Amino acid sequence: MRLNGATAVVQGFGNVGSIAALELHNMGVKVIAVSDHTGALYRPRGLDIPQLIRHAALQGSLEGYSNEVALDPAEILSIPCDVLVPAAVERVIDAQIAANLRCRILAEGANGPTTPEADRILEGRQKEIFVIPDILCNSxxxxxxxxxxxxxxxxxxxxxxxxxxxxxxxxxxxxxxxxxxxxxxxxxxxxxxxxxxxxxxxxxxxxxxxxx
The missing domain is CATH 1.10.20 (Histone, subunit A)
Known part of the structure; x- marks a missing residue:
């Protein structure tokens, strides 16, 4: 995969998610969507991650950043992208979401973000989606x-x-x-x-x- 021009979505913007987003951004990957417990942001041509990190540091969250790029947090995991990073809480990817994922790489930043039922679906989709499991990805x-x-x-x-x-x-x-x-x-x-x-x-x- 060519990093320059690839796209990424990061769920969670804490210690793991914000740094993952920044590292991807620094590698030339367009981070098109991020979220935290206050909401989600989506911009197809890429978000300004350093600016978002400064905003979150001052405000304590993504809340209040911009209404123009606001997104329903429930939609963030199904956005088409090259790299999806669930970096919030456990068990956010259930069987239904796993069947509808539209990413090429699933990099599990959170502990146990995938349910056992979803895992069986991902195992069947391993030719489409490369899973970096939490035991390796966030170690x-x-x-x-x-x-x-x-x-x-x-x-x-x-x-x-x-x-x-x-x-x-x-x-x-x-x-x-x-x-x-x-x-x-x-x-x-x-x-x-x-x-x-x-x-x-x-x-x-x-x-x-x-x-x-």
Missing amino acids: GGVVVSYFEWMQDLQRLFWEEEEVIRREYQVLDRAFERVLARSKGENLFNRTAAMAIGVERVRGAKETRGLFP
């Missing part, structure tokens, strides 16, 4: 929390650039493993990610002698 925060713990133990603190470099190294490696497992065994991406995670935990427990 950057947990990775960096682990780095913080390591640094505290050693009393050796890294610069921001080093933290970001190591974080991307971990995430890129994890993504490649999930993709290889998915393709190699013809698995849904979520199944591949969960299988790898469970196997890693099992292996660690066996190494520590917690199980016979």
